[in-house]
Amino acid sequence: MAEIELRDIEKSYGETAIVKGVSLSIRDGEFLTLVGPSGCGKSTLLRIIAGLEAQNSGEVLVAGRCVDDKRPKERDVAMVFQSYALYPHLSVFDNLALPLRTRRLSFAQRLPLVGRALPGRGDVEKAIRAEIEQAASMLDIAHLLRRKPGQLSGGQRQRVALGRAMVRHPAVFLMDEPLSNLDAKLRVQMRAEIIALHRRLGVTFVYVTHDQAEAMTMSDRVAVMMDGELLQVDRPERLYRDPEDLRVAEMIGSPKINVVSRAHWVSLGASLPAGIHRNTAHLAFRPEAVGIVASGDGRLNGVVASVENLGSDIFLNVTLADGQGTVVVRTHPDASRSEAGRSVGLQIDPACLLQFDGAGMRQREVERVEAAA
Numbered sequence: 473m474a475e476i477e478l479r480d481i482e483k484s485y486g487e488t489a490i491v492k493g494v495s496l497s498i499r500d501g502e503f504l505t506l507v508g509p510s511g512c513g514k515s516t517l518l519r520i521i522a523g524l525e526a527q528n529s530g531e532v533l534v535a536g537r538c539v540d541d542k543r544p545k546e547r548d549v550a551m552v553f554q555s556y557a558l559y560p561h562l563s564v565f566d567n568l569a570l571p572l573r574t575r576r577l578s579f580a581q582r583l584p585l586v587g588r589a590l591p592g593r594g595d596v597e598k599a600i601r602a603e604i605e606q607a608a609s610m611l612d613i614a615h616l617l618r619r620k621p622g623q624l625s626g627g628q629r630q631r632v633a634l635g636r637a638m639v640r641h642p643a644v645f646l647m648d649e650p651l652s653n654l655d656a657k658l659r660v661q662m663r664a665e666i667i668a669l670h671r672r673l674g675v676t677f678v679y680v681t682h683d684q685a686e687a688m689t690m691s692d693r694v695a696v697m698m699d700g701e702l703l704q705v706d707r708p709e710r711l712y713r714d715p716e717d718l719r720v721a722e723m724i725g726s727p728k729i730n731v732v733s734r735a736h737w738v739s740l741g742a743s744l745p746a747g748i749h750r751n752t753a754h755l756a757f758r759p760e761a762v763g764i765v766a767s768g769d770g771r772l773n774g775v776v777a778s779v780e781n782l783g784s785d786i787f788l789n790v791t792l793a794d795g796q797g798t799v800v801v802r803t804h805p806d807a808s809r810s811e812a813g814r815s816v817g818l819q820i821d822p823a824c825l826l827q828f829d830g831a832g833m834r835q836r837e838v839e840r841v842e843a844a845a
């Protein structure tokens with residue numbers, strides 16, 4: 473069992489608070505991703521779990537035991553970094569073998585010449601070779617074991633970095649933006665490989681990224697972080713459909729959710745949909761919640777400013793009638809009215825309309841009561 477519990481973690485550098493009272497329970501075997509903009513504190517939080525950084529206050533528990541006084545090595549966690557952190561002068565085999573040799577051989581047995589002659593070393597080396605070959609075949613790097621990191625592609629290097637974590641059989645994998653040095657195509661391929669690896673190993677993965685698509689496609693749950701705080705921790709589909717906070721709604725989903733302020737809506741002369749709470753300051757809706765109708769027939773109206781054809785989908789950027797603000801509409805290639813310059817009406821599915829107050833907090837309970845009244 474290796475659930476992780478963070479209790480009220482605080483971390484500052486000098487006067488600047490970086491992590492502000494974060495509490496989070498990560499389940500045993502779960503794939504949890506910390507996602508947030510650059511500088512929000514997600515790497516710092518991961519490094520605190522790893523023991524590479526000490527929090528100012530709060531507790532980290534792994535498998536129910538407080539690990540605050542344990543060094544990184546003693547925490548049963550393995551970290552995979554964006555920079556791979558491989559030893560350039562060692563072969564792939566030796567990079568993978570290093571953590572195992574350090575753990576299983578005595579100092580004398582590790583000595584280059586003398587060590588080889590010492591009893592026990594041969595058996596340990598044989599076991600290490602078998603384990604490395606197994607991990608290498610799982611990661612499809614068996615043919616690269618003699619090469620040095622400098623002779624590998626980025627994707628291959630990242631597989632070696634994963635292998636080095638794997639051979640330690642940790643209870644928890646901590647990954648800090650492991651794919652961000654790879655090109656777009658390789659990133660998508662490696663995403664699938666990491667998901668498969670998680671499924672095969674069945675251990676807890678904590679993954680850090682600023683890429684919401686990566687977070688959404690890989691994780692059991694996603695923790696959205698901003699300015700050192702957790703805004704929402706939920707399953708990807710819940711974050712998308714049911715965000716608690718306008719900042720979560722805006723971070724998750726591509727293209728971004730449409731947000732029209734109440735004041736703007738009213739100034740356009742458009743009637744507000746039923747059930748709008750008096751505190752609602754922002755109305756938000758996803759691009760797929762908008763239908764194109766004849767100009768004048770929609771709740772909002774505008775002009776198609778540009779068309780992005782992705783083959784499977786078409787995104788229309790519609791400038792609202794007063795020329796202020798744009799609504800993005802997701803439509804299908806066979807739908808008509810998709811050329812730039814055309815005046816259109818926008819019909820918005822009321823069931824998909826999300827309401828937020830002036831502080832960006834979701835208006836939910838009251839909305840339902842009012843709608844029913």
Ligand SMILES: Nc1ncnc2c1ncn2[C@@H]1O[C@H](COP(=O)(O)OP(=O)(O)OP(=O)(O)O)[C@@H](O)[C@H]1O
Binds near residue numbers: 513516517
């Ligand atoms: N050792 C340090 N000393 C001072 N400030 C630091 C230190 N490490 C991180 N910071 C600051 O803390 C903030 C959070 O850093 P962190 O690396 O956790 O962010 P992040 O969300 O992972 O961002 P990124 O995606 O850019 O890596 C940043 O403003 C960073 O400059």
